[in-house]
Amino acid sequence: MKKRVTALLLSALLAALPLVSCGSTDSGDEVTTDSQTGEATTTSEVPAETSGVPDDLDLEGETINIWYTTESVSVAETYVDIAGELTGDIMDDTIYNLNRSVEDKLNCTLNFYNSGCLTSETGAEVPKLILAGDTSYDVYHVVQWNAAKLAAEGYYLNVYDAPYLSLDKPWWDAEYMQEMTVGENTIYALVGDYAIDRTRCLDCVYYNKDMYEDFYRDRDGLYTEVLEGNWTWELLRQISSDVYSDLNNDGVATRDDRLGYCINDYNNLDALFYGTGARVTERDEEGMPTLVLNNERVANIIEDVYELCFNTEGVFFSGPEYEDDVANRTLFENGNSMFLFGFFYTIEAMREMKSDYGIIPFPKYDSDQTEYVSVVHDIMRMMVLPSNCTKVDSVCAVLEELSFQGYNELLPAYYDIVLKGKYVRDDVSAHMIDIIRDSCSTDIAYVYGDAFNGMGYITRYLIQAKSSNFASEYAKREAAAITQSNDFIEQFLSNE
Incomplete structure (x- = not known):
C-alpha cells in the first residue's frame, strides 16, 4: 500500500502543476467551477483529436x-x-x-x-x-x-x-x-x-526517504525543497556531506561506505549539465544552429561539475555506465546511498527495494535558475x-x-x-514525474554529437580527463566544431 504524504504538501504541489499533464488523457469536456457553489460543471465539449489516417483506408493485406x-x-x-x-x-x-x-x-x-x-x-x-x-x-x-x-x-x-x-x-x-x-x-x-x-529515457533522481528522515526528520522534506525552488547543486552537496560516513575507516569514499551519491562518467554528467538549462547551440535568424557554449556561466558550470565529482564529501565517482551503473543502483537499493542518478526506466529494476524512495528532478544549478530541466538519454x-x-x-x-x-x-x-x-510509492512522486516530463529538453549538438565535434558532450570529455579547464577544451575543439557543423548543415540542407 502506498504511503501517503501530508495533505498540505500534496495540495501545494497540485496547485503548482498544470491542470492537464503530458501524460494524461483528455476526455474532451471543458470543466469550469461555479463561483457560488464550488461545483464543477461541463460547459462545452472539445472535439477529440483524430488520427491522420482516414477510417476507410485499406492497405489490402x-x-x-x-x-x-x-x-x-x-x-x-x-x-x-x-x-x-x-x-x-x-x-x-x-x-x-x-x-x-x-x-x-x-x-x-x-x-x-x-x-x-x-x-x-x-x-x-x-x-x-x-x-x-x-x-x-x-x-x-x-x-x-x-x-x-x-x-x-x-x-x-x-x-x-x-x-x-x-x-x-x-x-x-x-x-x-x-x-x-x-x-x-x-x-x-x-x-x-x-x-x-x-x-522512459528521461533523467531523474531517486532519494532514500528513510535515510532522509533519519537526518532531517521530515521524509517528504525534499519534495518541499523542489517545489520551493531550493533543490540546487549546493543543496545536493550539503546533503551528501551530511549523510556521509566512512564505514571502513580508510579515509576514502568508496562503495563500502554510506554515501551521498555515486556518479558515473557518462550519462549522469549529461543530465547534470543539461539540467542547468545550458545550451550548446541556439538558432540564428535563418533557423541554423550556431555554437553559444563559450560563456562564463558554462565555464562556471564545468568547474562545479568537477567539484560535484571530485571535491564533494560522500561522493564516489565511478567509471563507464555499462560497468558501474548496476553497482551504483545496488548500493542505493541496499540503503547505503542517499541519492541515485538515473532515468525513469531505472525504477523498473527497483521493485524489491525495501527502503522507501522518492523521485525528483535533477537539481537546478543555482537559485537563479527558474526551471528544472530534464534531458532525454x-x-x-x-x-x-x-x-x-x-x-x-x-x-x-x-x-x-x-x-x-x-x-x-x-x-x-x-x-x-x-x-x-x-x-512510485507516494502521491507526490507521481506528480514529480509530471514536472520532469514537462521539462524535457535536448540540443541538436547533443543529438548529433560528432557533427559538432563533440561539443554536446564536452562535460563528459573534461570529467573523464579529470579536468575542469573548459576554456582550453573549448579552444581545442572550436575550429573543427565550426567546420564540421557547417558541413553538417550544408549536407543536411542538400537532402531537402
Whole structure:
C-alpha cells in the first residue's frame, strides 16, 4: 500500500502543476467551477483529436516490415519490445493489442524483426543494409546517439510532407523533432508515443526517504525543497556531506561506505549539465544552429561539475555506465546511498527495494535558475524510413496510426498505470514525474554529437580527463566544431 504524504504538501504541489499533464488523457469536456457553489460543471465539449489516417483506408493485406533491437551493451539500459506479446504484463499486452488493432484497422500485417543488433551498433548496421540495396525493411527503429547522424548522410527519407503523418498532433513530439532538424521543411527521424523511449529515457533522481528522515526528520522534506525552488547543486552537496560516513575507516569514499551519491562518467554528467538549462547551440535568424557554449556561466558550470565529482564529501565517482551503473543502483537499493542518478526506466529494476524512495528532478544549478530541466538519454530509439523505402504511403499510415493509438493506449498504460501506479510509492512522486516530463529538453549538438565535434558532450570529455579547464577544451575543439557543423548543415540542407 502506498504511503501517503501530508495533505498540505500534496495540495501545494497540485496547485503548482498544470491542470492537464503530458501524460494524461483528455476526455474532451471543458470543466469550469461555479463561483457560488464550488461545483464543477461541463460547459462545452472539445472535439477529440483524430488520427491522420482516414477510417476507410485499406492497405489490402500489405506487410510492413519493422526492424528494431532491444539488445543494449549495458545491462543497466533496457528497452521495451515493440512487438508485444500476450503475457499478462500490462505493457506487453497493451503493445500486442495495439499492434493488432492497427493491423485490423488498416488491413495490413506488421512483421517485427528483432535484429539482435547491439543498440550501440545501429548507426553502423543500418547503413550497410541500405547501401546494399536491401529493401527487406520498411522502417527502422534506431538509436539517437549513433544513428541520428545518418539523416545528413542521405540514408533516411524526409517525411515532412509525407502522407497521413500529422506531425503537429500531440502523439508526435514536434519540438523534439524540430530540435533535431535543420531547415524549414525537413523531418528525418520520428519521435512519438508508439516507441515510449522518449518518456522512459528521461533523467531523474531517486532519494532514500528513510535515510532522509533519519537526518532531517521530515521524509517528504525534499519534495518541499523542489517545489520551493531550493533543490540546487549546493543543496545536493550539503546533503551528501551530511549523510556521509566512512564505514571502513580508510579515509576514502568508496562503495563500502554510506554515501551521498555515486556518479558515473557518462550519462549522469549529461543530465547534470543539461539540467542547468545550458545550451550548446541556439538558432540564428535563418533557423541554423550556431555554437553559444563559450560563456562564463558554462565555464562556471564545468568547474562545479568537477567539484560535484571530485571535491564533494560522500561522493564516489565511478567509471563507464555499462560497468558501474548496476553497482551504483545496488548500493542505493541496499540503503547505503542517499541519492541515485538515473532515468525513469531505472525504477523498473527497483521493485524489491525495501527502503522507501522518492523521485525528483535533477537539481537546478543555482537559485537563479527558474526551471528544472530534464534531458532525454541519448539511447532513445527513433523511427526512420530508409531512403530506398518502396512503401512510403503505407508505412506512414502505419506509423501515424501506431503513434496515435500509442498516445491513447500505450502512453497511459506506461505513464499512469505502470510508472505512476505500479512503481512510485507516494502521491507526490507521481506528480514529480509530471514536472520532469514537462521539462524535457535536448540540443541538436547533443543529438548529433560528432557533427559538432563533440561539443554536446564536452562535460563528459573534461570529467573523464579529470579536468575542469573548459576554456582550453573549448579552444581545442572550436575550429573543427565550426567546420564540421557547417558541413553538417550544408549536407543536411542538400537532402531537402
